[in-house]
Amino acid sequence: MATVNNYERDTEYKEHRNKVFKRDANEVYTYDGTSAELQKDTDRLSEFIKHHLSVQRPRLDMLNDYYEGLNFNLTRSKRRRENHMADNRVSHDYAAYITDFINGYFLGNPIQIETQDEKVAEELNSLTRINDLDSHNRSIGLDLSIFGRAYEYIIRNQDDEIRVYKSDARNTFVIYDTSIEENSLVAIRYWLVETNEQQEDIYNVDVITTDATYFYRANTTTNLKLIERKPTERHLFGRVTITEFRNNEKRRGDFERVVPLIDLYDNAQVDTANYMSDLNDAMLLVKGNVDLSDTNVVKLQKEANMLHLEPPEYESDDGKVTEGDVDAEYIYKEYDVNGSEAYKDRINSNIHLFTNTPDMSDEKFSGQQSGEAMKYKLFGLEQRTAIKEGLFKKGLRRRYKLIEDMLKINSELERSKTLRDLTFKFSRNLPKSLSENIQAVSQLSGIVSDETKLSLLTFIDDPKAELERMKKEEDEELERSDNREYSFDQQDETTEE
Structure with a gap:
């Protein structure tokens, strides 16, 4: 079959992929020394920043472009093939579909944080309300799905509030020690301030250590040499206040491995669109x-x-x-309709297969199905999400360790209290059959406690509060019953007289 623009033979695309997907584009940075030694070694810090800018940043930018629908074939400026032929650019939003579906499935329902201590529960509720942590967690999950990593920055602001923010994964990284525990030594945030008339890129750089934040400025013409831009600010957290969350052990994004398949699908659709356009001008x-x-x-x-x-x-x-x-x-060129459509269907199927996401246009997936049948169809996605959940809990534990230390320093939490024994409960965001849920729970009567049964009902967020409301209703009904009985007795006594 003749091709229109020969996208599959595109050497420019191959060169682009080889540049972006270097072997060290996802390297975890380490340093054999202490946090104080690394902070003083500004030349070494400059090397880390330079490597991140030149090697790691291109991969992160590419993944962000795909999430925004700016696929490589769409954004390149060079025109393909003959000038008189059509040059349509078609971008398919697979990356956003995969990311939004997996993140919604994983964190669409808020994470339930459980503790037996009422004072700790009050502090947690206050922190959640001030920082809107439910939305924040979903935002962290979005970066995890796109970049394979996400960064959380905790500060104590001027109003003596503990605030939790997300730091852009494209310009943030953590340097760890070489121990088996992989302790954080230094975290670095950098961002472009301006590009001057001499085409020099000027960056602001924040270096966060275990006890302070150092502020620098760096210039590309001076090989990113760090120059102090304002005085150091001390903090009392006792740890690096930026926490890295990981999507998986390899820090890979959810759609990263199918980027070549997305490109193939774009190419196939472009060839079809160009064929149709060229046919009109045969x-x-x-x-x-x-x-x-x-x-x-x-x-x-x-x-x-x-x-x-x-x-x-x-x-x-x-x-x-x-x-x-x-x-x-x-x-006009011959067009094998059946062969071309079968080729595109195969690519589409492989994209969903290798990302463990369902194809909502597939008639076999849609329709009335039981909750158990749906679980089997999402079995692969559940395995991937279980890995995400375990690593997310690791980041949450570090978050609350930092918060606990700061609360105790400021006497906002008693020394005997702790945030280190919290239980994090994740629930998948899936359409559920209410009748099936109620029927399954009703069969547990006499087997488990009422609180456990209520916790299994998907429409009840707080089983304890629900039990209290039920008890209150029972007491009110008992009181009304007693009042009615008293009224009847009074009427009987009047009749006898």
């Missing part, structure tokens, strides 16, 4: 000796969407006149 082939000298006549025939061809006449030696042959047809 070349007309006229066979025969036809007089086309009068261009006005030819133009009028084209505007009338018709072609009148007068065949030539040939006279033989004996005076006999015969007409010549005339034929006209359009020339």
